[in-house]
Amino acid sequence: MKDFLRKLELPAFIRDSRLTASVIIILVLSLLGGIIGMIMNPLFGLALVLIFILTVVFAIYGTYVLAGNANNYAINLSYRIKRSEQEAMIKMPLGILLYDDEHKVQWVNPYLQLYLKDDDVIGHTIESVDPNLDKLLNAAVKAKTAENRIVQWDGHKFEMVVQDDLGVIYLLDITKYAKIEEKYKAERLAIGQIFIDNYDELSETMHDQDLASMSSYIQNTLSDYAKKFKAYLKRIDEDHFLILMHMHELSKMEKDKFSVLDKIRQETSRSNMPLTLSIGIAFGSDSLTEVANQAQSNLDLALGRGGDQVVLRQPGKDARFYGGKSNPMEKRTRVRARMVSQAISELFKDADQVFVVGHQRPDMDSVGSGIGVVKIARLHGVKAHFVLDTIKTNYDVGRLVVRMQEKHDNDIFIDPKDALDATTDKSVLVMVDHSKYSITYSKDLYDRLKNRIIVIDHHRRGEEFPENPMLTYVEPYASSACELVTEMIEYQQPAGGKRVLTDLEATAMLAGIVVDTKKFSLRTGTRTFDAASYLRSIGADSAVVSSLLKEDIDSFLERTHLVATLKMVKPHMAVICGPDDQVIDPIITAQAADTALDLENVGASFAITRRNQDTIGISARSMGKINVQIIMEKLGGGGHLSNAATQIKGITVDEARKKLLAAIDEYENENE
Numbered sequence: 001m002k003d004f005l006r007k008l009e010l011p012a013f014i015r016d017s018r019l020t021a022s023v024i025i026i027l028v029l030s031l032l033g034g035i036i037g038m039i040m041n042p043l044f045g046l047a048l049v050l051i052f053i054l055t056v057v058f059a060i061y062g063t064y065v066l067a068g069n070a071n072n073y074a075i076n077l078s079y080r081i082k083r084s085e086q087e088a089m090i091k092m093p094l095g096i097l098l099y100d101d102e103h104k105v106q107w108v109n110p111y112l113q114l115y116l117k118d119d120d121v122i123g124h125t126i127e128s129v130d131p132n133l134d135k136l137l138n139a140a141v142k143a144k145t146a147e148n149r150i151v152q153w154d155g156h157k158f159e160m161v162v163q164d165d166l167g168v169i170y171l172l173d174i175t176k177y178a179k180i181e182e183k184y185k186a187e188r189l190a191i192g193q194i195f196i197d198n199y200d201e202l203s204e205t206m207h208d209q210d211l212a213s214m215s216s217y218i219q220n221t222l223s224d225y226a227k228k229f230k231a232y233l234k235r236i237d238e239d240h241f242l243i244l245m246h247m248h249e250l251s252k253m254e255k256d257k258f259s260v261l262d263k264i265r266q267e268t269s270r271s272n273m274p275l276t277l278s279i280g281i282a283f284g285s286d287s288l289t290e291v292a293n294q295a296q297s298n299l300d301l302a303l304g305r306g307g308d309q310v311v312l313r314q315p316g317k318d319a320r321f322y323g324g325k326s327n328p329m330e331k332r333t334r335v336r337a338r339m340v341s342q343a344i345s346e347l348f349k350d351a352d353q354v355f356v357v358g359h360q361r362p363d364m365d366s367v368g369s370g371i372g373v374v375k376i377a378r379l380h381g382v383k384a385h386f387v388l389d390t391i392k393t394n395y396d397v398g399r400l401v402v403r404m405q406e407k408h409d410n411d412i413f414i415d416p417k418d419a420l421d422a423t424t425d426k427s428v429l430v431m432v433d434h435s436k437y438s439i440t441y442s443k444d445l446y447d448r449l450k451n452r453i454i455v456i457d458h459h460r461r462g463e464e465f466p467e468n469p470m471l472t473y474v475e476p477y478a479s480s481a482c483e484l485v486t487e488m489i490e491y492q493q494p495a496g497g498k499r500v501l502t503d504l505e506a507t508a509m510l511a512g513i514v515v516d517t518k519k520f521s522l523r524t525g526t527r528t529f530d531a532a533s534y535l536r537s538i539g540a541d542s543a544v545v546s547s548l549l550k551e552d553i554d555s556f557l558e559r560t561h562l563v564a565t566l567k568m569v570k571p572h573m574a575v576i577c578g579p580d581d582q583v584i585d586p587i588i589t590a591q592a593a594d595t596a597l598d599l600e601n602v603g604a605s606f607a608i609t610r611r612n613q614d615t616i617g618i619s620a621r622s623m624g625k626i627n628v629q630i631i632m633e634k635l636g637g638g639g640h641l642s643n644a645a646t647q648i649k650g651i652t653v654d655e656a657r658k659k660l661l662a663a664i665d666e667y668e669n670e671n672e
Contacts, residue, residue: 027052027055027056027059030048030051030052030055031052033048033052034048034049034051034052037049093111093172093173094109094111094170094171094172095108095109095111095112095115095158095169095170095171095172095173096108096109096111096112096168096169096170096171097109097112097126097168097169097171098167098168099126099167099168099169100167101167102125103125103126103127103134103137104123104124104125104126105121105122105123105124105125105126105129106122106167107122108121108122112171115153115154115156115171116129116130130154132153132154133153136151136153136160137162137169140160140162140164141162141164148160148161149161149162150174150178153171156173156175157173157174157175157178158171158172158173158174158175159171159172159174160172185247186246186247186248187246187247187248188246188247188283188284189244189245189246189247189283189288189291190244190245190246190247190250190281190282190283190291191242191243191244191281191282191283191288191291191292191295192242192243192244192245192279192280192281192282192295193240193241193242193243193279193280193281193295193296193298193299194222194240194241194242194243194277194278194279195239195240195241195277195278195279195299195302195303195307196218196238196239196240196275196276196277197275197276197277197278197303197307197308198274198275198276198307199238199239199275200239202214202273202274202275203238206273210273214268214271214273214275215238217267217268218264218275219235221260221263221264221267222241222243222260225260226243226245229245229249229250229252229253230245230246230249231243231244231245231249232244232245243279243281247283250281250283250312254312254320254322257322257670258279258310258322258323260277261276261277261279261308261309261310261322261323262323264276264277265277265308276307276308277307277308278299278302278303278307278308278309278310279299279302279309279310279311280295280296280297280298280299280300280301280302280310280311281295281298281310281311281312282294282295282297282298282312282313282314282315283312283314284314284315284317285314285315290315291315294313294314294315297313298311298312298313298319299311301313301319301461301463301465304460304461304465304472304474304476305321305460305461305462305476306460306476306477306641308323309321309322309323310322310323313463318463319463321630321633322670334487334527336473336475337484337487337488337490337491338491340471340473340488341376341487341488341489341490341491341492342491343471344373344376344454344471344473344488345376345380345492347428347454347470347471348376348377348380348382348384348428349380349382350426351377351382351426351427351428351452352382352383352424352426352427353382353383353384353385353422353424353426353427353428354373354374354377354382354383354384354385354427354428354429354430355384355385355387355414355419355423355427355428355429355430355445355449356370356373356374356377356384356385356386356387356429356430356432357370357386357387357429357430357431357432357440357441357442357445357446358370358386358387358388358431358432358433358434358441359433359434359436359439359440359441360439360440360441361394361586361587362388362393362394362397362433362441363394363396363397363433363512363515363587364396364397364400364508364511364512364514364515364548364549365433365480365481365482365512365513365515365516366432366433366434366481366512367386367388367397367400367508367512368481368482368485368508368509368510368511368512368513369432369433369456369480369481369482369484369485369509369512370386370388370430370432370433371386371412371501371505371508371509372482372485372486372488372489372501372505372509373386373430373432373456373485374386374412375489375500375501375505376485376488376489376492376500379492379494379498379500385411385412385413385414385419386412386413386414387413387414387415387416387419387441387442387445388401388413388414388415388441389415389416390413390415394585394587395551395552395555395587396511396515396548396549396587399547399548400504400508400511400548401413403504403544403548404504407502407504416441416442416444416445419442419445420442420444420445420448423445423448423449427449427452428449428452428453428454428470429445429446429449429452429453429454430453430454430455430456431446431453431454431455431456431457431466432456432457432481432485433456433457433458433459433480433481434457434459435455435457435459435461435462435464435465435466435474436462436464436465436638437450437464437465437466438464450466450467451468452470453466453468453469453470454469454470454471454472454473455469455471455472455473455474456473456474456481456484456485457473457474457481458474458475458476458477458478458479458480458481458483458484458516458640459474459476459638459639459640460476460629460638460639460640460641461474461476462633462638476640476641477525478525478527478528479513479516479517479523479524479525479528480512480513480515480516480517480528481512481516482509482510482512482513482516482531483513483527483528483531485509486509486513486531486534486535487527487531489501490534499538500538501535501538501539502539503538503539503540503541504544506535506538506539506540507535507539507540507541507544507545507548508548509535509540510532510535510536510540510542510545511545511548511549513528513531513532513535514545514549515549516643518594518597520532522597522623522624522642522643523640523642523643551591555585555587555588555591558584558585558588559588559591559592559595562576562578562584562588562589562592562607562609563576563592563595563596565577565578566596566599566605568601568602569661569664570664570668571601572601572602572603572604572625572626573602573603573604573605573606573626573664574596574599574602574604574605574606575605575606575607575608575657575660575661576592576593576596576605576606576607576608577608577609577653577654577657578607578608578609578610578653579610579653580610580652580653580654581610582609582610583609583610583611583612583613584609584610584611586609586611586617586619586645588609589607589608589609589617589619590607590619590621590645592607592619593605593606593607593619593620593621594621596621597621597622597623603622603623603625603626604620604621604622604623604626604628605620605621605622606618606619606620606621606628606660607619607620608653608656608657608660609653610653611647614649614650615647615648615649616647616648616649616651616652616653616655616656617645617646617647617648618632618635618637618645618646618647618648618656618660619645620632620639620643620644620645620646621642621643622641622642622643623642624641624642627641627667628641628642628643628644629641629644630667631644631660631663631664631667632644632645632646632663634663634666634667635648635659635660635663636648
């Protein structure tokens, strides 16, 4: 009986109390029916009793069969589940490896065994079995995370999970899906805009036949270049092209360093019609509108940096620059200077006051151009000031401040705190001689008026630029900001023959030009001399300029000691290093770099000194053949092709020198 009951182990669904109660009720009612039938009619009652007995027997037998079937089903299902688990462990495309505390292999499933070349691996260390797999394991353990990691191993891509506490490695081969993703990325569309920098200037002086020949040459050269990289090229204007390409072809263009820039520059120069290209290319967004707008923004950045270069950038990422090997060509028209002069006058008339700000540690170009902008604003009856702490200035700016105080003409300057207190929503901030907001003289004032900004600068435009300036006048061809502002002043028309600048103010602006051109020896064009001539004609005194720019004896000796450390690190490249435990004025550092250019066989110079306890500064100068701006940008700085700088925090002078040498090597590799 016990064996029978053991065999008659009921499934859970039959042992349910509600079902059991229903069966008992039915049996009791059947039994009562049989008893009542016996009372009424013995034969009929006997028949009911027999039926009841048969029902009970069939119920018990049915339950027994049902229990057996259910148990067989459960056993079969359990077997199939375990078998499928075993098959999955063995055959599914998931590599599993068990290891002990010493990283010895304890077990590996057959799928992963295929990647291990069917060798006997049990008992061996993972490092001896496959050193690369051991490196991936150590990296995952060191990361202390159980999250999936995408790794490259044995020519395949895997999604790797390591449970070090259990000693298990899971490797899912995702090579197939990685290739699909790579193909998708490779075939995404990139949009570029190509602009011929100086087409208008050259076309004005060329005969129709020469112009047609030049236009045909550019079209054919760009078409051949586009065909080489399977790109689509469309001319949309005389000096404007649209180019479309896949990302994998754009990568090839990058490896080629966009050689079409050099080809067109060199071949058109030989034909005495020098042309350069500016190209802006964008990619990386699902929205074609966003990519197209970014391409236009990249082209604007390339033009703002002086042209003859390519700017690549996807929305929200840092830009990559190629080219920029030539000095920006001087414009032959003053139309833009006149238009900017008129536009800035209109903006000033709508402002309640104007604040002009230079870069940190402002030099004579920054202060001189700032004074010029202040006088333009005051010419239109607008309150205007140049933001400067007159107590903390360089020696040349300090001499200018003293002279202006002597002439009771020092109301031009305002302390940064006073300027911030006086600011209203209708005030305008003019940034002169810089466009990077991180180096502006008053960051608080910039943050307060960042939606009412005007930029006037002669440095190549970088990625860090005010987001929505009211007016931008960035001309890298110019020698100095003072040159740009002088041309603007020439187009101002004061009422009643009133002078815009006093003699001393004109002298300050001339001093700014002298400083930035190294006494008219660098970055000097015809318009530089025109601006200097105009300033001289309205009262600028060259003798006073010399007096303002005189160097004191201590600064001279310090600069001489700096230059004495000069060492040639490359042909035509010199590096000057100051002591790491001594803070040196950045003006002296810049002067040391300038002085090095006067030496024979020095085409570019770099002066490295400590600015403060946490910052190293590098001033870079060039005679024009070496683009020091690109080198400084690699170190987080910027500037002009022949005049650039950067600041690096948290390192020593020697470490900065090593970083500089690495940047120079990278620059040379890019421009072989």
